[in-house]
Amino acid sequence: TDPPPWVLVDRWLDGVLPAPDAVVAAQRTADGAGLPPIAVSTQQGRLLALLAASIGARRALEVGTLAGVSAVWLARALRGPDPVLTTFELSEHHAAVARENLAAAGLTDVVEVRVGPALEGLARLAAERPEPYDLAFIDADKPGNTAYLHAALALLRPGGLVVVDNVVRGGTVLDPGADAAARGSRAVIEAVAAHDRLTATVVQTVGSKGYDGMLVARLDV
Numbered sequence: 001t002d003p004p005p006w007v008l009v010d011r012w013l014d015g016v017l018p019a020p021d022a023v024v025a026a027q028r029t030a031d032g033a034g035l036p037p038i039a040v041s042t043q044q045g046r047l048l049a050l051l052a053a054s055i056g057a058r059r060a061l062e063v064g065t066l067a068g069v070s071a072v073w074l075a076r077a078l079r080g081p082d083p084v085l086t087t088f089e090l091s092e093h094h095a096a097v098a099r100e101n102l103a104a105a106g107l108t109d110v111v112e113v114r115v116g117p118a119l120e121g122l123a124r125l126a127a128e129r130p131e132p133y134d135l136a137f138i139d140a141d142k143p144g145n146t147a148y149l150h151a152a153l154a155l156l157r158p159g160g161l162v163v164v165d166n167v168v169r170g171g172t173v174l175d176p177g178a179d180a181a182a183r184g185s186r187a188v189i190e191a192v193a194a195h196d197r198l199t200a201t202v203v204q205t206v207g208s209k210g211y212d213g214m215l216v217a218r219l220d221v
């Protein structure tokens with residue numbers, strides 16, 4: 001059977017609005033290393049980069065590095081002196097592939113990959129009292145979403161953005177009985193809605209990665 005139209009459209013879009021060479025190379029290395037094919041798609045990467053660029057982001061946080069595909073998108077979009085992406089990854093193996101990809105992309109000086117459970121890493125980072133971050137991208141274990149949201153908010157400047165990936169999950173976000181990932185996605189949407197300083201939306205998406213969605217929230221000034 002033919003692929004669904006949104007897959008064909010994504011393939012066409014990826015030709016018209018392609019990923020930069022550094023992202024293509026990073027994805028190829030990830031595939032060669034046998035990492036799961038769960039990085040952001042080209043159009044999703046473009047959205048992340050656009051969001052970062054449109055707020056003039058200089059410092060970004062990421063939870064869930066995998067092979068560094070979204071990290072390359074984000075790091076390339078940062079502007080200003082001393083751009084920084086701090087990214088957290090549980091798996092030593094994933095982090096090693098990411099570091100290789102970031103080096104190949106010439107981004108070693110911009111991106112710091114911190115290995116270990118992200119919640120602990122975020123607490124350690126907060127204790128370092130870093131300069132505030134402009135944008136946080138949350139894309140790791142989904143049951144952790146709400147804890148990552150709150151940890152990221154503590155590091156974010158007013159006017160900063162939090163983006164959470166995979167919050168629709170083929171519609172299972174409507175079914176709390178589905179699995180822990182669906183519950184984690186539902187919980188983070190409800191947490192954002194209950195927060196008195198966040199303005200948010202969920203963009204439902206279809207494409208090469210199926211039916212899903214991205215939460216985008218802004219910390220009010």
Ligand code: SAM
Nearest residue numbers: 039040064066069070089090117118139140141
């Ligand atoms: N953001 C990446 C991209 O688009 O290129 C994809 C990230 S992938 C969906 C999720 C990653 O989160 C995996 O590499 C996984 O090992 C990592 N992860 C899972 N649990 C984690 C945790 N507790 N702390 C940090 N990373 C975690």
